[in-house]
Amino acid sequence: MYIVSATAPRNVIEALADALTWLDPSPADAVDTKEETRITWRLDAYAQDEESAYGCAGIIELVDPDVNPVVQKLEDKDWVALSLEGLPAVHAGPFVVAGAHELARGWPGRIPVWIEAGPAFGTGHHGTTSGCLLALEKRARKGPLGKVLDIGTGSGVLAIAAVKRGASYAVASDIDAESIRVSKINGNNNRMGRTVRFLTATGTKSAIIQAQAPYDTIFANILARPLIGLSGDIAKVLRPGGAVILSGLLTHQEPSVRAAFNGRGLVLTDRIHKDGWSTLTYVKPKAKPVKKTPSLLADLKALMRAVDAD
Known part of the structure; x- marks a missing residue:
């Protein structure tokens, strides 16, 4: 697995992410962007092999020649096990999403969702x-x-x-x-x-x-x-x-x-x-009730009843 990283102003990073995401097929298996400082954003693109990684780098340089992407090979480690050791619980509204290692600590008043880090x-x-x-x-x-x-x-x-x-x-x-x-x-x-x-x-x-x-x-x-x-x-x-x-x-x-x-x-x-x-x-809006209108026959019957009454 390889990671291709680049930093630039937000508008540039969004354009790069858009190019890698919308390309079909794309050499990137996943693309992530995040804010690093008030003026700098970071793009991380993940690729399965070296050829795909440099393909991502080439697209980045083509979209903006001023950006210098860095290609790195991720070490062959058990990333799932490592993520389980250091991955903190996520809090979103009443939910706490975490692996068993975190949920075992107990989260009173929260809705626990047990999700282990994985593929x-x-x-x-x-x-x-x-x-x-x-x-x-x-x-x-x-x-x-x-x-x-x-x-x-x-x-x-x-x-x-x-x-x-x-x-x-x-x-x-x-x-x-x-x-x-x-x-x-x-x-x-x-x-x-x-x-x-x-x-x-x-x-x-x-x-x-x-x-x-x-x-x-x-x-x-x-x-x-x-x-x-x-x-x-x-x-x-x-x-x-x-x-x-x-x-x-x-x-x-x-x-x-x-x-x-x-x-x-x-x-x-x-x-x-x-x-x-x-x-x-x-x-999705609910359908508005249809207002029934009297039919012509109903109008005639009503008129005849009125005439008979006279």
Whole structure:
């Protein structure tokens, strides 16, 4: 595994991240950005091999020749074990997300979500996951979460947290079979039983997802381009009055994602910005009751009754 790092002003880092994220296929397996100082941001791109790493560096230099990317090979260590030793618990609203090593300390008054660090995305440390947890809590305070769909579930953290916060049932899907394997373990650790159904699927096309529709709450913590492409499908399986929580998009990618979901008749009700990432909450308006108008026949009958009365 290799890491390609670069520092620059925020607008430059966002442009570099956008280029690496939207390139299809991209030499980067994952891209992260974070604020280092008030004027400097950092980009970290992860690649499986040296060729891909230097491919990332080449794209960075092509987008902005003034940026000097640094390519480093990560040591062959048990990164999961190391992360378990030093990974702190994440607090987001009432939730505390951590591995068993941290949860064993006890967190009275909190909702514990047991997620071990591993190959599936979603330990709560990333701005997108914590943003979704905060949005989840805001939504839960407004009413029941009902039936949940979690698209791109990763570690299963959002589906598990939703059930622990009162959701009646959740379907959690991911295109990566390894993520589903890990999420099932996390589901068992959190004693989800049959309240969460984990499955490998793309978007909302799965027969299981369609059979359980419509959903009261939908999570889609993926990337900007897939969010835009799935906007119509998500709107179709969302119950009127239900909410969809979107993340995985950088703040400068908001306009295109918002345009897609606004175009589906959904209404933006909340935004959370965290570490350069955005979490958006949309609500599907309830259908307005149709006001019945008297038919022509009814009008004639009423008129005849009035004549007979005279």
